[in-house]
Amino acid sequence: MIAEVGLAALWMAAALALGQMVCGALALREQGAEIGALTRPFAIVQGLLLAISFACLLYLFAITDLSTKLVVANSHVDKPMIFKVTGVWGNHEGSMLLWVTVMALAGALIAWLERRLPENTMQATLAAQGFVALGFFAFLLFSSNPFERLPTPAVSGVGLNPLLQDIGLAFHPPTLYIGYVGLSVAFSFVVGALVTRQVTPDFARAMRPWVLGAWVFLTLGITAGSYWAYYELGWGGYWFWDPVENASLMPWLAATALLHSVGVLAARDALRTWTVMLGVIAFSMSMLGTFLVRSGVLTSVHAFAVDPERGAFILALLVLYIGGSLALFALRAGSISEGERFTLASRESALVFNNVMLSAILGVVLLGTLYPLLAEAFNARVSVGPPYFNPVSAVFAVPMFLVLAVGPLLQWRKDRFSRIKTPVMISGAALVLALVGLGLFVDMSILALIGFALAIGLGVASLQPLWGRNLLRVPTATWGMVAAHFGVAVALFGIASEAALTEERLAALTPGESVVVGEWMVTLDGVEPRAGPNWTALEARILASYDGGAQRALAPQARTFTEPVQETTESALETRWNGQLYATLGNRLPDGRWQLRLWWKPFVTLIWFGGILIALGGALAIVGHLRVHLRRQSIERQIALRHGQELPA
Amino acid sequence: MSETTGGLKPKHQRLVLVVIALVVLVAAGLLAAYALRNQASYFYVPSQIVAEKPSPDRAVRLGGMVQEGSIETLEDGVTVSFVVGDGDATVPVRFVGILPDLFVENSGVVAEGRYQADGTFVADNLLAKHDENYVPRELQDMEQHQAADVYGETVEGT
Numbered sequence: 001m002i003a004e005v006g007l008a009a010l011w012m013a014a015a016l017a018l019g020q021m022v023c024g025a026l027a028l029r030e031q032g033a034e035i036g037a038l039t040r041p042f043a044i045v046q047g048l049l050l051a052i053s054f055a056c057l058l059y060l061f062a063i064t065d066l067s068t069k070l071v072v073a074n075s076h077v078d079k080p081m082i083f084k085v086t087g088v089w090g091n092h093e094g095s096m097l098l099w100v101t102v103m104a105l106a107g108a109l110i111a112w113l114e115r116r117l118p119e120n121t122m123q124a125t126l127a128a129q130g131f132v133a134l135g136f137f138a139f140l141l142f143s144s145n146p147f148e149r150l151p152t153p154a155v156s157g158v159g160l161n162p163l164l165q166d167i168g169l170a171f172h173p174p175t176l177y178i179g180y181v182g183l184s185v186a187f188s189f190v191v192g193a194l195v196t197r198q199v200t201p202d203f204a205r206a207m208r209p210w211v212l213g214a215w216v217f218l219t220l221g222i223t224a225g226s227y228w229a230y231y232e233l234g235w236g237g238y239w240f241w242d243p244v245e246n247a248s249l250m251p252w253l254a255a256t257a258l259l260h261s262v263g264v265l266a267a268r269d270a271l272r273t274w275t276v277m278l279g280v281i282a283f284s285m286s287m288l289g290t291f292l293v294r295s296g297v298l299t300s301v302h303a304f305a306v307d308p309e310r311g312a313f314i315l316a317l318l319v320l321y322i323g324g325s326l327a328l329f330a331l332r333a334g335s336i337s338e339g340e341r342f343t344l345a346s347r348e349s350a351l352v353f354n355n356v357m358l359s360a361i362l363g364v365v366l367l368g369t370l371y372p373l374l375a376e377a378f379n380a381r382v383s384v385g386p387p388y389f390n391p392v393s394a395v396f397a398v399p400m401f402l403v404l405a406v407g408p409l410l411q412w413r414k415d416r417f418s419r420i421k422t423p424v425m426i427s428g429a430a431l432v433l434a435l436v437g438l439g440l441f442v443d444m445s446i447l448a449l450i451g452f453a454l455a456i457g458l459g460v461a462s463l464q465p466l467w468g469r470n471l472l473r474v475p476t477a478t479w480g481m482v483a484a485h486f487g488v489a490v491a492l493f494g495i496a497s498e499a500a501l502t503e504e505r506l507a508a509l510t511p512g513e514s515v516v517v518g519e520w521m522v523t524l525d526g527v528e529p530r531a532g533p534n535w536t537a538l539e540a541r542i543l544a545s546y547d548g549g550a551q552r553a554l555a556p557q558a559r560t561f562t563e564p565v566q567e568t569t570e571s572a573l574e575t576r577w578n579g580q581l582y583a584t585l586g587n588r589l590p591d592g593r594w595q596l597r598l599w600w601k602p603f604v605t606l607i608w609f610g611g612i613l614i615a616l617g618g619a620l621a622i623v624g625h626l627r628v629h630l631r632r633q634s635i636e637r638q639i640a641l642r643h644g645q646e647l648p649a
Numbered sequence: 650m651s652e653t654t655g656g657l658k659p660k661h662q663r664l665v666l667v668v669i670a671l672v673v674l675v676a677a678g679l680l681a682a683y684a685l686r687n688q689a690s691y692f693y694v695p696s697q698i699v700a701e702k703p704s705p706d707r708a709v710r711l712g713g714m715v716q717e718g719s720i721e722t723l724e725d726g727v728t729v730s731f732v733v734g735d736g737d738a739t740v741p742v743r744f745v746g747i748l749p750d751l752f753v754e755n756s757g758v759v760a761e762g763r764y765q766a767d768g769t770f771v772a773d774n775l776l777a778k779h780d781e782n783y784v785p786r787e788l789q790d791m792e793q794h795q796a797a798d799v800y801g802e803t804v805e806g807t
Contacts, residue, residue: 235774349666356670360677367681383692384685385761387708392684396677506746508726567751586727586747593726597747 003068006056007147010097013049013104014137016042017130020107024127027120028195036123040111043126046133047108050101057097057146061088067153070094070146076157080533086170089177092294092310093146098174100136102181106210107133110185116206118198125192132184135317143313166232176221176248180286182214183251186258190279191325194332199272204265205629207279209622211262215255216618222248223611234569234584236599238498238607241389246369247289250362254282257358259618260351268412270339270348274355277333280325285362287318292369345415350407357400361393368392394447401454401492404485405461423464431457444500451496459489476624484617491610497579497603508593518600519547520581527585527594535561537570540585540594544574556585556596580604696738698764705763711740711770712759720754733758733770740764744772 020042027036060068061084064077074091075084089095107129114122140146189207193199225248230238239245258278264271291314342348368384375382405427409420435453438444444452462485466474505517509524516522525541537557545551554572561568574581579602586595692710693701703709711733719732728745742760752758752775762772 352666352670356673359670360673363674363677364681367678367685371685383710385691385708385710387691388684392681395680396673506727584747589722589726591726595727595747 002056002059003065003147003149006053006060007145009049009053009056010137010141010147013046013053013100014134014141016046016049017104017133017137020046020130021127021134024123024125024130027123027127036120039123039126039130043104043107043111043129047104050104054097054101057094058085058088060147061085061094064157066155066157067149069148069150072150072154072157074158076534078156078534082167083170089174090170093140093144095173095177096136096140096144097146099177099181100133100140102174102178103129103133103136103184106181106185114206116202117192118196118202121192121196121198121203123192124195125188128188128191128195129185132188132321135320139310139313139317143310166228172221172224172228175217175224179214179216179218179221179248179255180251180290182210182217183255183282183286185210186214186279187283187321187325190276191328194276194325194328197332197335199265199276199336201266201269204262204275205625208259208262208266208625211255211259211282212618212622212625215252215259216615216622218248218252218255219611219615219618222252223608223615226611227608231571231573231582232568234571236571236582236584236597236601238604241368241384241386243369244293246365247292250365250369251282251285251289253358253362253365254278254285257355257362258282261355264348264351265339268340268342268348270342271352272336272339273333274352276329276336278355280322280329281362283325284318284322287314287321291315291318340413342412343414345410345417347407347410347412347415350403350410353403354400354407357396357403360396361400364392364396365389390447398450398454401458401488404488405458408462408465408481408485423461423467427457427461427464430460442500448496448500451492451499455489455493455496458492459486462486462489476627477621478624480617480620480622480624482617483620484614487610487613487615487617489610490606490613491608494603494606494608494610498601498607501602502604503600505598506595507598508589508595510593515596515598517581517598518602520598520600521545521548522581522583522596522598523551524594524596527588530557532559535559538585540583540596542572542583542596544581544583546576546581554581554583556583558585575605578602692759693764694735695733695740696735698740698770699738699768703764705765708761708763708773710759710761711742711764711772712757713740715752715754715756715758717754733760740770741768742770742772744775746775749775 020039023035023038023042027039057070060071061075062081064075064079064084065071066077070091070093074094075087079087087094089098107126110122110129111126117125186207189203189210193203222245225245226238229240229242229245230236258275258281261271261275261278265275291311294310294314368388371384372382406420406424409423431453434456435449438452439449462482465478465482503518505515505522507515509515511524511526514521514523521544523543525543527538527540530537530539537559539555539557542554542556543551544554552574554574556572557570559568559570560566569584571582571584573583579600582599582601584597586597588594692712693703695711695713698709698711713733713735716732716734716739719730721730722728723730727747728743729748730741730743732739732741734740742762744760744762759776760770760772761774761776762770764770
């Protein structure tokens with residue numbers, strides 16, 4: 001019964017999305033103003049219906065309803081409750097339903113709250129939103145129905161891929177999805193504004209919180225995904241340039257560029273065409289990402305749900321949306337007026353530079369990710385890895401970081417480079433000092449050295465916009481910018497440390513034996529069996545002491561899951577303020593020794609701490625802009641009130 | 650510097666920006682294409698690597714089947730040697746580290762590392778089947794791929 005309710009809600013929501021699209025389109029004609037007013041209630045009810053539909057699927061998983069095909073294929077009666085719940089989106093159908101649900105809720109939120117835009121642009125935006133949603137509804141209802149019943153109920157259920165039974169992975173896909181969906185909302189705004197020819201600062205201000213929000217979630221999702229890859233795969237690396245990782249990085253790069261150009265449009269009414277273009281690209285990248293992950297056309301250790309037919313469906317949607325919006329863009333680009341001018345020495349041109357560099361990196365990643373596909377078309381087997389991605393993207397990242405240090409100090413529209421000479425010299429001095437100091441006294445690769453120097457110079461520079469100001473009166477959005485830019489420096493420092501200072505020790509030990517790695521003295525105490533809810537494991541007891549200090553216990557495991565049968569490596573981490581000790585358990589040798597892999601990774605946690613700071617910066621910017629907006633509204637209301645009171649007198 | 654650009658007409662200034670953007674993007678494309686061309690031979694099967702002998706300073710991937718009875722753990726307990734073959738040629742591989750869970754004889758493996766002048770391959774990393782659904786894509790249809798290669802050579806030879 002519950003499954004049928006969920007499916008019915010889904011169909012009704014799809015009908016509303018269709019209605020929303022048709023009404024919004026009809027409203028563009030002059031006599032259609034009334035019918036356009038329907039788009040808002042349609043969007044709101046659609047959001048409610050999908051909330052119901054998603055709740056139904058959650059319920060089916062929670063009670064492990066064994067007559068529902070999806071539950072049987074992806075869950076098991078014995079699975080811990082938290083993973084029953086997260087199993088809802090740990091599969092193709094459920095994750096697509098989550099996607100559509102988030103999208104509909106976002107649509108409902110816009111319809112309910114957004115009052116800044118002219119009503120016809122708003123209706124066109126909601127129509128575009130309905131159009132995008134409709135493609136996904138078709139996808140769900142015709143090729144991936146999550147509520148499909150089995151002819152005869154199953155006995156227990158297959159289970160969930162053990163790699164997905166991890167709290168990190170349980171929450172990072174929805175985080176990324178919210179980011180992707182935020183970009184679809186930004187896309188709808190762009191299409192709406194293009195249709196009604198109103199690419200204005202008001203449009204940018206309405207779209208900005210969605211871009212910022214999407215970007216915050218993408219940042220958090222990528223950070224969490226990177227940490228997951230670090231500790232769960234047992235390989236000790238945080239970024240593998242895997243196609244699935246790239247699939248989330250590409251929309252992030254586009255969203256980062258978009259976020260900065262939307263800021264310029266909102267504040268200074270420049271970069272109109274460019275902002276619109278980036279809106280289309282950012283959404284294209286999130287669709288492309290979905291396609292790459294879902295279709296399995298590329299080799300990836302992360303590609304879980306692989307089905308070429310579904311890949312073809314998403315590819316068709318991709319072509320339809322991107323082709324359509326690019327055609328619309330081509331038709332309307334000429335009619336978007338130019339906006340304000342600015343000179344070379346200005347905040348605007350620094351942001352243009354950042355945009356160009358981000359686009360270049362995006363292009364580099366895109367080419368590297370798709371190249372194996374292209375090569376395959378010519379019967380060549382190629383895999384593109386870090387030897388390509390690292391140096392080629394660094395070529396564009398380094399100048400971008402340098403401009404990132406200078407840009408925020410410049411004034412809008414017109415400035416003189418001579419005015420910012422002192423702060424630039426200070427961060428430049430920090431950079432050079434770091435370069436020389438580390439270069440002379442620490443032995444490391446040139447790339448790591450550049451990374452450290454850039455991180456230190458950028459760290460100093462990113463705090464400079466606060467200098468000489470009353471900190472209590474600095475706008476929240478400026479704090480956001482400072483936090484995000486400082487976060488970039490922090491993450492860069494962590495990356496350079498990981499590259500330059502990691503110490504590795506591989507050893508085969510009999511219980512009681514010790515080895516040294518970095519400052520650590522590590523002793524293997526013993527290895528014992530352990531049993532979990534749906535796995536058994538061999539667990540090593542490891543005692544580690546830093547620089548002769550107190551002993552800490554680590555317990556890496558080699559797990560064997562029962563449903564389905566699969567082995568995983570559970571690493572153990574010991575975190576100090578200055579880094580992490582990372583241990584994994586290997587095989588038992590015939591002579592009774594155990595293999596242990598130990599890493600001492602100084603400051604590695606700064607990579608993810610930096611990511612969190614960057615996301616926090618985005619969140620602060622949203623809060624800051626909203627506060628300014630609310631204050632302006634209340635002032636306008638007061639003025640209106642005063643006039644209202646004065647008029648009768 | 651700002652004075653001169655400040656004097657430019659807005660139209661020209663926009664043109665300068667567009668030109669700079671285009672130049673950077675074209676440069677990115679060319680650089681990427683160049684780097685990718687060098688990577689085109691990043692992945693090798695044993696018969697290719699024996700024939701082409703990439704220099705030891707280049708990181709490459711070697712893919713093939715782990716030969717039966719060839720896996721051997723050395724005295725230190727962490728160095729493993731084994732032989733990878735593709736039916737035509739074999740390459741001895743040395744790896745220091747923990748073997749992936751599903752690394753077994755007669756199964757596909759992709760080794761990341763360097764081909765030494767003495768004909769051994771020193772692997773930094775082994776990618777074996779990650780779970781029962783994952784096969785390194787490069788190896789999925791190695792048989793057909795080899796057949797195509799052999800066919801191609803035959804045609805060239807005659």
